[in-house]
């Protein structure tokens with residue numbers, strides 16, 4: 001039976017009837033997007049500063065990505081990985097030639113990219129560290145929702161309903177090198193960190209944190225795995241977050257912005273630690289021609305047009321605008337960010353209310369913490385759109 005729904009209320013009702021209630025959604029039914037803008041089913045326009053959760057790095061429906069998808073859809077959608085396909089290898093070459101890593105495995109999501117990274121680290125530990133398998137991760141980290149990546153995630157409230165979890169993860173405070181040193185033992189194979197914690201509230205470590213962790217890993221023979229699912233592909237103002245801290249990871253997980261809107265993930269490794277062997281890992285859809293063609297087009301565009309620099313410049317502009325807002329509203333406690341991963345924190349748990357009122361004003365944001373909202377617009381956002389977002393935010397805060 002086809003749907004009779006037409007207006008927002010009808011779709012909201014349909015969701016209640018048919019969809020598993022695992023997410024509290026905003027009452028906005030998005031039907032179209034272009035650049036930084038989206039429109040809802042009733043024709044209302046919004047500035048989208050959520051970008052599909054830091055995914056649409058080139059904005060909605062970028063012509064380069066659309067063209068690649070349309071052409072690939074008419075050419076070849078899926079083969080098994082028993083065969084070579086060209087978009088997969090073009091993307092692999094682009095990622096390797098523009099990063100410090102040597103090899104790539106393509107999968108379908110951030111969780112899968114992290115899961116693959118952890119498997120690689122365990123295999124490395126088995127081969128090179130006398131069976132070591134533990135991975136040290138940080139509190140307030142977010143690594144995904146599969147059982148393995150949930151176990152890696154350092155947020156007990158996500159984990160509690162699903163105990164017992166996968167063993168082999170040790171959690172320590174973020175931005176605390178000594179805690180990593182203390183947690184390191186014979187069983188430790190790797191340390192896995194986000195260069196900036198995204199879902200944890202946009203937590204930015206001290207500049208010397210990652211270099212010191214790198215030094216410790218080198219001394220102990222541990223792998224440094226960076227989860228760049230959110231920070232990668234230009235979000236922080238450089239193609240990869242690690243470039244801002246002058247360190248090189250041994251293993252890196254990517255997803256989100258990698259596909260420019262299509263579901264794709266990747267984990268990458270340096271040759272010296274690429275411990276996986278034939279039969280160790282696989283994926284039916286991972287590296288399929290359609291997502292790879294889109295991702296190749298998106299990645300090439302980001303690199304060739306230095307879109308990361310726009311993220312840096314627009315990030316600075318956004319932070320300045322938000323500092324201005326902060327100076328006019330006493331309940332704004334903090335503005336923090338790197339590139340276009342930015343948060344505004346309040347002195348109370350009002351982020352849900354702020355997001356609702358911003359929606360009404362035509363600005364889409366994310367309540368990343370009960371007391372903080374997150375801004376992650378497309379990396380192609382214009383100065384006018386940044387200023388427009390600040391104006392809409394200010395109008396919203398006045399209404400609280």
Ligand SMILES: Cc1ncc(COP(=O)(O)O)c(C=O)c1O
Nearest residue numbers: 109110111142143144227229230
């Ligand atoms: C740093 C990080 N790692 C992993 C993930 C999981 O990615 P996905 O939702 O694509 O599985 C996320 C998602 O927000 C993330 O921010």
